[in-house]
Amino acid sequence: METNLETNSTSLFRSSFGRAAMRFLAITVFGFVWLVGCADGVSGEPLKGPDPFAALKTRLIRDGFDRPLIRSLYSKPEVAFERQSISTYFLHREAALNYDQFLTRSSLDKAKDYLGRHQKALERSQSVYGVEGEIVTAIILVETRLGTFIGKRLVFNTLSTLAALGDKDSRGSFWEAYLKDKADVSKKQFDAWAARKSAWAYSELKAYLEYTKAQELDPLSMRGSFAGALGIAQFIPSSVLQFARDGNQDGQINLFDHEDAIESIANYLNQHGWKPGLSRNRNEALQVLLRYNQSTYYADAILKVANRLSKTHQQ
Ligand SMILES: [Ca+2]
Numbered sequence: 001m002e003t004n005l006e007t008n009s010t011s012l013f014r015s016s017f018g019r020a021a022m023r024f025l026a027i028t029v030f031g032f033v034w035l036v037g038c039a040d041g042v043s044g045e046p047l048k049g050p051d052p053f054a055a056l057k058t059r060l061i062r063d064g065f066d067r068p069l070i071r072s073l074y075s076k077p078e079v080a081f082e083r084q085s086i087s088t089y090f091l092h093r094e095a096a097l098n099y100d101q102f103l104t105r106s107s108l109d110k111a112k113d114y115l116g117r118h119q120k121a122l123e124r125s126q127s128v129y130g131v132e133g134e135i136v137t138a139i140i141l142v143e144t145r146l147g148t149f150i151g152k153r154l155v156f157n158t159l160s161t162l163a164a165l166g167d168k169d170s171r172g173s174f175w176e177a178y179l180k181d182k183a184d185v186s187k188k189q190f191d192a193w194a195a196r197k198s199a200w201a202y203s204e205l206k207a208y209l210e211y212t213k214a215q216e217l218d219p220l221s222m223r224g225s226f227a228g229a230l231g232i233a234q235f236i237p238s239s240v241l242q243f244a245r246d247g248n249q250d251g252q253i254n255l256f257d258h259e260d261a262i263e264s265i266a267n268y269l270n271q272h273g274w275k276p277g278l279s280r281n282r283n284e285a286l287q288v289l290l291r292y293n294q295s296t297y298y299a300d301a302i303l304k305v306a307n308r309l310s311k312t313h314q315q
Pocket of ligand 1: 248250
């Protein structure tokens, strides 16, 4: 989803550092972080040295988050510095994803079944937001295999880990412990990436804490992608705050509920310019879908799946 706008390596490569330079950086950093990760098989562990979240906690409290809540959250045993989520970040290769897998008969049959099971919610979204059920279903198929692959990492850990790299000391500790003698990348290059990424992650972490507080959800209850996207629709927290809706009208926006996810996707696309029948105009439809995920491979796959679903639907 939009998640991937700011978080995947495709957009990383589009950064001002220059595509080639960042690709080199990504590959080298990934390669060495991955090797280090494989060497001891540990994913979430404290950084060597001082508490990696110390500065982050102070910053959150200074920015108005409740001190006892922040201290309590970061003292929980499941909270850990997920250095492998950093390496996975570099592993992600948008162009290498096989989108054809979503066009197999088996995938399309499952999607067709989903259209039937969630017909009511999909029809309501179509009438309120003008987004065809086939488009919403195609997005849910590609994002999370219809809600069956929603990520294994605690969203809180993923965002906290990336945000912690904004602190010079934590970043330095990470460099010293895991990259300095192994990575074929300069400290300056790593610093530049970490500064940009951590700023994004801090903003998303704040949005995540605001969302969980407003909806009375446990911040440690949600798992998501290595990029901090959550739920069936894979929204990043700032998009959750802005575009998510309570589709099943139970008083809580929970993107692990299908009806909430369906309506949230439809609202998101509507707010970004989707109109009824837009899927028949490929170029205009692509422009809106690219707001959801910046990859043209992705947007193209969504339209192909939706098109196939519409055809089988009419038969
Ligand atoms: Ca709900």
